[in-house]
Amino acid sequence: MSLQVKTMAEWLAEGASPEILFWVGSAGSFDDRAKKITRSFVKIMHKANVQFGVLGVEESASGDIAKRAGNEFLFQMQALMNIEILNSYQVKRIVTTCPHDFNTIKNEYSGLGGNYDVLHHTQFIYELIHNKRLVLSGNLKGTKITYHDPCYLGRGNGVFNTPRKLLKIIGLDLIEMKRSKERSLCCGAGGAQMFKEPEKGSKDINILRTEEALRTNVDLIATGCPFCNTMLTDGVKNLNEGAADVVDIAEIIVKSEKL
Amino acid sequence: MFSTSSLIFFILLSSSIFLFYRNINKIIRNINLGKSDQNFPNKKERWKRVFFIAFGQSKMFKKPLVALLHLIVYVGFVIINIEVVEIIIDGLFGTHRVLSFLGPFYDFLIATFEILAFLVLIACVIFLIRRNMLRIKRFSSPEMKGWPKSDANLILIFEILLMSAFLFMDAADLILQDKLPNYYHSVGSFPISSLIAPILLDLSTSSLIFVERFCWWFHIIGILCFLNYLVISKHLHILLAFPNVYYSNLNPKGQFKNMDSVTKEVKMMLDPNADPFAQTDDNSNPEMFGAKDARDLTWVQLLNAYSCTECGRCSSECPANMTGKKLSPRKIMMDVRDRIEELGKGVDKNGPKFSDNKTLLSDFISPEELWACTSCNACVEACPLSIDPLSIIMDLRRYSVMEESSAPSELNTVFSNIENNGAPWQFSASDRLNWKDDE
Numbered sequence: 057m058s059l060q061v062k063t064m065a066e067w068l069a070e071g072a073s074p075e076i077l078f079w080v081g082s083a084g085s086f087d088d089r090a091k092k093i094t095r096s097f098v099k100i101m102h103k104a105n106v107q108f109g110v111l112g113v114e115e116s117a118s119g120d121i122a123k124r125a126g127n128e129f130l131f132q133m134q135a136l137m138n139i140e141i142l143n144s145y146q147v148k149r150i151v152t153t154c155p156h157d158f159n160t161i162k163n164e165y166s167g168l169g170g171n172y173d174v175l176h177h178t179q180f181i182y183e184l185i186h187n188k189r190l191v192l193s194g195n196l197k198g199t200k201i202t203y204h205d206p207c208y209l210g211r212g213n214g215v216f217n218t219p220r221k222l223l224k225i226i227g228l229d230l231i232e233m234k235r236s237k238e239r240s241l242c243c244g245a246g247g248a249q250m251f252k253e254p255e256k257g258s259k260d261i262n263i264l265r266t267e268e269a270l271r272t273n274v275d276l277i278a279t280g281c282p283f284c285n286t287m288l289t290d291g292v293k294n295l296n297e298g299a300a301d302v303v304d305i306a307e308i309i310v311k312s313e314k315l
Numbered sequence: 316m317f318s319t320s321s322l323i324f325f326i327l328l329s330s331s332i333f334l335f336y337r338n339i340n341k342i343i344r345n346i347n348l349g350k351s352d353q354n355f356p357n358k359k360e361r362w363k364r365v366f367f368i369a370f371g372q373s374k375m376f377k378k379p380l381v382a383l384l385h386l387i388v389y390v391g392f393v394i395i396n397i398e399v400v401e402i403i404i405d406g407l408f409g410t411h412r413v414l415s416f417l418g419p420f421y422d423f424l425i426a427t428f429e430i431l432a433f434l435v436l437i438a439c440v441i442f443l444i445r446r447n448m449l450r451i452k453r454f455s456s457p458e459m460k461g462w463p464k465s466d467a468n469l470i471l472i473f474e475i476l477l478m479s480a481f482l483f484m485d486a487a488d489l490i491l492q493d494k495l496p497n498y499y500h501s502v503g504s505f506p507i508s509s510l511i512a513p514i515l516l517d518l519s520t521s522s523l524i525f526v527e528r529f530c531w532w533f534h535i536i537g538i539l540c541f542l543n544y545l546v547i548s549k550h551l552h553i554l555l556a557f558p559n560v561y562y563s564n565l566n567p568k569g570q571f572k573n574m575d576s577v578t579k580e581v582k583m584m585l586d587p588n589a590d591p592f593a594q595t596d597d598n599s600n601p602e603m604f605g606a607k608d609a610r611d612l613t614w615v616q617l618l619n620a621y622s623c624t625e626c627g628r629c630s631s632e633c634p635a636n637m638t639g640k641k642l643s644p645r646k647i648m649m650d651v652r653d654r655i656e657e658l659g660k661g662v663d664k665n666g667p668k669f670s671d672n673k674t675l676l677s678d679f680i681s682p683e684e685l686w687a688c689t690s691c692n693a694c695v696e697a698c699p700l701s702i703d704p705l706s707i708i709m710d711l712r713r714y715s716v717m718e719e720s721s722a723p724s725e726l727n728t729v730f731s732n733i734e735n736n737g738a739p740w741q742f743s744a745s746d747r748l749n750w751k752d753d754e
Contacts, residue, residue: 059751082738084750092749097753112748116737124690125726126712130733132581143416163570168578207691212569238696239377242634247690251739252725254688258639267632288442 090282125248141169155209194227205240206281243282266291324406349614391435415502431449453627484530552624559622563701605713620651629694644694
C-alpha cells in the first residue's frame with residue numbers, strides 16, 4: 057500500500073505550507089527495519105490529520121554520524137546544505153523518528169544558521185493526544201513492556217518521561233530495566249559504532265543490553281530510535297529468538313489502533 | 316622574643332606554604348598550556364551547580380552509603396581544619412590552646428572536632444577495607460595499578476594518622492589538665508579522647524608531655540605535608556572540584572561543539588564566488604583540527620584532568636568498558652594529566668617551545684581506545700564533578716580523521732557514502748522517498 061506523502065516542493069507548488077516537516081532521516085529512508093517505523097509514524101499523522109511535508113530527495117544525511125566519527129568537515133557540509141534547503145522552505149517545526157537527527161538538528165544546526173523547533177516523534181504524538189487531535193483507545197492493556205532510552209533522546213536531551221507517558225496511555229504495563237533513564241545503558245550503535253566492527257572485548261554491547269531487557273520478562277521491548285531498534289533486534293535474535301519483539305513506540309500505536 | 320620552637324614552627328609553616336604556592340602555580344601554568352575556551356555565560360546557573368554539585372555533592376548520592384561516608388570525611392576535614400587556626404597561633408606565639416577564652420563555645424568546638432575526627436577515622440578505615448579487600452571492580456582496573464593505587468591508600472592512611480594524632484593529643488592534654496593545671500588549663504570537652512585517655516594513664520608526666528607535643532607537631536606537620544602532597548595526588552579534587560564544576564558544560568549533553576575553524580573553510584568551499592587562493596585574513600599558521608597532544612586541548616579539559624579523583628564511576632558506567640573493551644574514560648583523564656605534567660616539566664627545562672617525540676594520541680591513548688566509544692555520555696553523567704571525558708575523545712577523533720585520515724576503514728566508506736549519496740549506506744539519493752511505496 058502506497059502512503060499519501062507530500063514533499064515540501066509539492067506543498068510549495070500548491071502555494072501552501074504544512075504545519076510541520078517530517079525529517080525522515082537516512083535510516084528511516086533506507087533501512088528496511090526503520091522504514092516500517094517511518095510508515096507507522098506517517099499512519100499516525102494521517103489518523104490525526106496532521107498536515108506534514110517531507111523533503112524527499114532533497115533530504116540528505118544530517119551529519120550526526122560524520123560528526124561523532126570526528127569528521128567535522130563532512131558534518132558541516134551536510135548541515136549547511138540541509139539548513140539551506142530547510143530555510144528556503146521557511147521551515148519552523150520539524151519532527152523526526154531518529155533521536156540522532158533530533159539532537160543534531162535541534163542543538164547543532166542552530167549554531168550554523170538553522171533555528172527550528174525540533175520534536176522527537178514521541179513528543180509530537182504526545183502533543184497530538186494532549187490537544188485531542190489523536191484519541192487512543194488503548195487496545196493493548198496489560199501487555200508487559202520495557203522501554204530502552206536512546207542515549208541521544210534521554211541522557212543527551214533529557215527526554216525521559218514523554219515516551220513513558222505514551223506507553224501508559226496505551227495501557228501497557230511498563231517494567232523498567234535495572235539501568236534506565238539517566239543511567240540507561242547504550243545499545244552500542246552510537247558514535248558511529250553502528251557502521252564498524254566493535255573493538256576486541258568480552259561481549260558485544262547490544263548483547264549486554266538485550267540481556268538486561270529480557271531479564272524483565274516482557275513481551276515487548278520498546279524504543280524510540282531506529283539504531284537502538286536494530287541493535288536490540290539483533291540481540292534478541294542472538295540470545296533467544298522470539299523471546300520478545302523489539303518495537304518502536306509508533307509501531308505499538310499503529311498496532312493498538314489497528315491503523 | 317620567639318622561642319626556638321616558634322622559630323622552627325614559623326620556618327616549617329612559611330616554607331610549606333611557599334612550596335605549595337609555587338607548585339599550585341605550576342599547575343595553573345600547566346592548565347594554561349591548553350587552548351582558550353568559549354565564554355562562560357549564565358553565571359547564576361554555574362554558581363547554582365557549584366553549590367549543589369561541588370559543595371553539596373549531589374551527584375555522589377546516587378550511591379547513598381558511600382556518599383554518606385564521603386560526606387563525613389569531607390565535612391570532618393573542613394571543620395577540623397578550623398582547629399588548624401588555633402594550632403598556627405599557638406605554634407607561632409608559644410601559647411597553649413589560645414582559643415580557649417571562647418569558653419563554652421570552645422568546649423563545643425573541641426567536642427565537635429573530636430566526634431568528627433572519630434567519624435572520619437572510621438570512614439577512612441571502611442574506605443581502606445573497601446578499596447583493598449572487597450574487590451570492587453572499579454578499584455582494580457588496569458589503570459589503577461602502581462602509583463594510583465598507592466596514592467589512594469596513602470591519602471586514607473594520611474587521614475587516619477592525622478585524626479589519630481589529633482585524638483591522642485587531646486587525650487594526653489586531658490590527663491595533663493589534672494596533673495599540671497597551671498600550664499594545661501582545664502578547658503575543652505573531650506567526648507572521644509576521654510575514652511582513649513585510660514590507655515595513657517600509666518605514663519609519667521614527662522612522657523605525657525612528650526605524647527601531647529609529639530601528636531601536636533605530628534598533626535600540624537602532617538597537615539603541611541598533606542597540603543604539599545595534594546599537588547601530586549588525585550586528592551587535588553578537594554580544591555579543583557569547585558572551579559571544575561563552575562566551568563562545566565551547561566548545554567544538553569547530546570550537543571557537541573561546532574568547530575568554528577571548520578565553518579570558515581566549509582563556507583568558503585560552498586561559496587561559488589569564493590577565491591580558492593585568497594589569503595586568510597590573519598597570516599598565522601593554518602589551524603590544526605582536533606587534538607593530538609594535551610596542549611591541543613582546551614584549558615577546561617586540562618582542568619578536568621587535574622580535578623579527576625580517579626573514582627572510576629565513569630568507567631564502570633561505560634558500555635565499552637563494561638564489555639571488556641580497552642576504553643576507560645578514567646584512564647583518558649589520567650593520561651591527560653600525566654601528559655600535561657610531562658609537558659609542563661619539559662617547558663620548565665627547555666622553554667615554551669618544548670617538544671619530545673611523544674603525543675597524547677598514540678603514546679598514551681591508543682586508537683583502539685578512541686574508537687570503542689559510543690558517545691553515549693554515560694561517563695559524563697556518572698562523574699560527580701562534571702568532568703567530560705567524551706569531549707576529549709571527540710577532539711582526538713577529529714585529529715585522527717581530519718589530519719591523519721586514520722579512521723577505521725569501514726568509517727571511511729561511510730564518509731564517502733555520505734559525500735556521494737547523502738546517506739551512510741550505498742543507496743541512491745533519488746530513492747530516498749521509496750519507503751512510502753514499500754510494504
